[in-house]
Amino acid sequence: MLESPRRKPLSGALMFGVGVGWVVVYIVCLLVVKETDVPRGVGIALAFAPILPFLAFLRMLGRVSREADELHQRVQLEALAFAYPAMMVLLMTLGLLELVVPLSPDDFSLRHLWAYMPALYFAGLALAWRRYK
Amino acid sequence: MTNRLRVLRAERGWSQQELAERVGVSRQTINAVETERYEPSLSLAFKLAAIFATTIEELFEPGR
Numbered sequence: 001m002l003e004s005p006r007r008k009p010l011s012g013a014l015m016f017g018v019g020v021g022w023v024v025v026y027i028v029c030l031l032v033v034k035e036t037d038v039p040r041g042v043g044i045a046l047a048f049a050p051i052l053p054f055l056a057f058l059r060m061l062g063r064v065s066r067e068a069d070e071l072h073q074r075v076q077l078e079a080l081a082f083a084y085p086a087m088m089v090l091l092m093t094l095g096l097l098e099l100v101v102p103l104s105p106d107d108f109s110l111r112h113l114w115a116y117m118p119a120l121y122f123a124g125l126a127l128a129w130r131r132y133k
Numbered sequence: 134m135t136n137r138l139r140v141l142r143a144e145r146g147w148s149q150q151e152l153a154e155r156v157g158v159s160r161q162t163i164n165a166v167e168t169e170r171y172e173p174s175l176s177l178a179f180k181l182a183a184i185f186a187t188t189i190e191e192l193f194e195p196g197r
Binding site for chain 2: 072131132
């Protein structure tokens with residue numbers, strides 16, 4: 001069986017750098033939009049700006065996932081299989097809750113809820129690794 | 134499924150890392166297969182059998 005030639009593996013530092021770059025762009029855009037009086041058009045452009053570094057990060061993430069060995073792919077799948085429904089349940093619960101209890105937008109706006117996603121993903125990752133270690 | 138991976142690896146004096154490099158997976162994968170927490174794909178099972186010059190049936194046994 002012929003093996004396809006292997007590409008040079010992505011450096012962890014490079015991936016971390018691109019990930020940090022994405023978050024920095026997001027924070028800068030957030031601060032500018034929130035704290036300054038930018039024109040509406042500029043504000044909209046800034047709201048979409050973090051998508052570009054995110055796409056670079058996503059491309060790297062896709063490559064790392066494809067090149068990971070089978071156990072790592074399985075662990076990633078199990079982590080996502082935990083995080084995705086858990087996030088859905090969280091959103092559904094908050095949706096129901098806000099019908100009866102006023103939820104403060106300072107804590108539960110769309111600007112804050114995304115942070116639960118990586119937290120749930122890492123929880124799923126820890127649970128999955130516990131099974132195979 | 135049970136397997137004889139640890140025994141065969143020990144006979145050759147290879148570390149988990151060495152075996153992992155030979156078959157192109159991570160050390161964690163070899164460890165998970167050896168401890169029978171993870172059942173490898175057919176492709177990896179073939180590679181492991183080839184490395185130890187044996188057959189999949191000799192290496193893995195259905196059971197438990």
